[in-house]
Amino acid sequence: MENPFTPTFGEIPPILAGRSIILNELSRAYGASRRRPCLTTAITGARGSGKTALMAAAAEEACRRGWVVAKTVALPGMLDDILITARRESAHLVAETSTPRLSAVEIGQFVGLEWENPERLSNWRNEITLLLEQLERCGTGLLITVDEVQPTLPEMIQLASVYQLLVTEGRKVAMLFAGLPHNMLSLERDKRVSFLRRSQKMCLGRIADFEVREAMRKTVEEGGRQIEEEALDLAVEAAGGFPYMMQLVGFRMWDARDSCDPITTDDALEGVRIASAELLEGIVKVTYGGLSAGDKAFLSRMAKMEAPTSSKIAKAMGKSASYATQYKNRLLGQGVIEEGLDGVLRFQMPLLADYVAGLAQD
Incomplete structure (x- = not known):
């Protein structure tokens, strides 16, 4: 009997727990005549929190709604990857076109003009715009999903900048992008793409x-x-x-x-x-291995406490409140811990608390 569980990277589980609200919202947005905020959504969470699976489920729903989907990972060459994938996935809807170019021909004593069709000069923005215009004539749009966001990648900045222009022009385009919290925060802080701060946020924490x-x-x-x-x-x-x-x-x-x-x-x-x-x-x-010495010291103190708060940890470490807040925010930004409304901190990942406590005893 086939095992129905899916502990593999990016595979959509048969039952996607705790994600029905965002998926239902996206489903409505794909079919809406007016643009909805969730069509630009930043998905954050720790490793293993289900970011990739959620994006895959959202892409699957977009396909069911008739949208064209281009999935990519934030790596060099991602813009070409998006365009090639989008063209392949929309091949049944649109046809390749070529743009004519002028060439000189002689007509009597004058120089006349005729049109040829060589490969046109263009850029990524123009190419994606032409594709979106063709898709719009077919009554559909394009969803771009970007996984493993890297804020320092120039193509990531270019994509975000062009996407903003496409949205401003009223194009039927959506973008879901996912990454670790600190990478997403760094991207939003980039002044060149500050509009991303207004994107809808989906932080994947614990499921009830x-x-x-x-x-x-x-x-x-x-x-x-x-x-x-x-x-x-x-x-x-x-x-x-x-x-x-x-x-x-x-x-x-x-x-x-x-x-x-x-x-x-x-x-x-x-x-x-x-x-x-x-x-x-x-x-x-x-x-844990990717954390700084200061991060690890903070977690070590946290693991020894019941109902730990930033102020309690600062006192136990003999540090200032601002020092503890700095490391608390770093760990929150990396999806390692979470903070309740009462200020109590907890480890977001199973077994991490026990692992850290065990290291302190060694």
């Missing part, structure tokens, strides 16, 4: 346990099996509201036995054990 529970149960049942309540409790607790961990635990507990029987508590325990080891090596250690 009840939504995780429902998604895991439905995934199991639609896959053709059942799951014991206690096993589901264990899986939900281990997932910690983290999309990647939810898929990883589900995948491993499904595979714990090659059977069509209901998933048991023992299956869930085995799945949690394997998934936890994989999350630790693949996400937690990588994330």
Whole structure:
């Protein structure tokens, strides 16, 4: 029996937990006659928070609505990639055109003119505008998705700048762009593309346990099996509201036995054990290893406290409030921690708190 869980990069889960609001909003926007704010959306979150899967689901919905979709990653050559993909995906709607050029011919004693059709001189903005005009005549638009945003990439700045002009001109175009919080913040701070500060924001944090529970149960049942309540409790607790961990635990507990029987508590325990080891090596250690010494010192103090706040951590470290706030904001910006309305900080990623606390004891 095929395993229905999807702990793989960018694959859309059968049940996408906690994302129905933004997907429904985008679905309405694709079919609306007037432009809606969500057609320009910045998606942020820590590694494993489901950014790529959400964009893939949004792109899939756009295709269902008849839009042309061009997906890319923020790398050199991304503008060519967008144009080539958009042309390929719209080939059934539009035809290639060529722009004529003047050449001189002699007519009697005078010089006359005739038109030829050599390769035209153009640029990316002009090419994408021509394509959008053709798509508009067909009653559709273009969705561009950009993953792994890199604020220092010149083509990222060029894309954002041209996109702003296209929106101003009333073109039927949308852009979803995703990246780690600190990269997205750096991009928005660039004065050349400051309009992105007004884009709709979607910060992917923890998914509520009840939504995780429902998604895991439905995934199991639609896959053709059942799951014991206690096993589901264990899986939900281990997932910690983290999309990647939810898929990883589900995948491993499904595979714990090659059977069509209901998933048991023992299956869930085995799945949690394997998934936890994989999350630790693949996400937690990588994330922690990329932090500065100051970040790590802040987290170390945080891991030792109950209901930690910025002021408590500052006092424990013997530092000023502004010092602690600086590192708190850095860690919030990287999606490592989150702050409640009461000011209490918590680790956003499952197992990270235990990992940091374990390092402090070594």
